[in-house]
Amino acid sequence: MTILITGANRGIGQALAELYQDRGETVIGTHRAPDAGHLRELDVTDPSSHAALAERLGDTSLELLVCNAGVNLDQGQALDDGYPPAMWEDCFAANVTGVFLTIQSFLPHLRRSDAPKIAIIGSQLGSQTIASGGGYIYCASKAAVLNLGRNLAVDLAPEGFAVGVYHPGWVRTDMGGDRADISMQESAQGLAARFTALNPETTGCFETWDGQAHAY
Template identity: 70%
Template sequence: MTILITGASRGIGKALFDGYADAGATVIGTHRQPDAGAMRELDVADPASHARLAASLGDTAIDLLICNAGIYPDKGQSLDRGYPADMWAQGFATNVTGVFMSIQHLLPHLRRAGSAKIAIISSQMASDTHAPGGSYIYRASKAAALNLGRNLATDLAPEGISVGVYHPGWVRTDMGGASAAISTEQSARGLMDRFAALGPETTGCFETWDGQAHPY
């Protein structure tokens, strides 16, 4: 089984990378630094970087693509004076366009695997039912990633490729903060179970790390 994880150098991505490697899978991780070992260079906001990664994989078949790379650029921004336009552009370039380009460029590799899977790491902050205010860029971009995943599930279903969207939990990372509820290892273990259960019957799902269906 070959798995590719974007944004695998730290946080949840690193925990997923380690978890799959320990389980004996072939794991390819990406980060924004030059290639190092099992880590490949990828800036998800750069189309040329995607093209280089895809070309470097040759005829590799990818069984599971985990679109994990993401940013939270607007934490603590002021409604009156914050949220500049370039911050919006950066957030969507990474969290939405970056997800789409990852899937688009790696689609030939997913097709080679037959019944491949795509997992998009979104957030409960993508849900219309979870709206306490603030973090407009992060919320909007994760909502767009959720919409993207559900529509891709429809288009890819005839090819046998399943797509799931996931809330990883409130995790103790640089993004989630030290007071978050669960560790990266707990989140990764739960997510790995969710990805294993993903298939044609559940494609288009939006689920939490611990197996609950999340309202859209």
């Protein structure tokens, strides 16, 4: 199986890449820097970067695309004078537009597979059932990408695609912090199991890393 994972240079993306490599799968990881080892250069906010990598992959067949790259820029912002417009633009460019461009760019490679899968790393903070206050930009971007994934599942279903959106848990990463509940490896193990279970019958799902259906 050949898997492309965006944002594979650290955090959950790196843990997923290492897990699949240990299993003997072919992993194409991406990061914003120049090529290094199995990592390929991709700025998910830049259409020309997508086009360049898609061309480099040639006739590669992708069985699984994991849209993991993302940012959380608005921690500590104050409601009265924070959350500047440029911060909204940058966050949505990475977390929403970047996911769409990634999927759009690698559709030809996914279509070469008999059972293509797309996994979007979202967050429970994108659910309409959770409102903890604050983090307006990040939460709104995760709500948007959840909606994006659901609609892509509908449009790609006739071609046999399976699309899922996943909450990875509160993970001890640079973004999650040291006080988070689970390790990167625990999250990756759970997410990989979810990706294996994903199929055309479950397309459009929104699930947690440990297999629980999450309310939209």
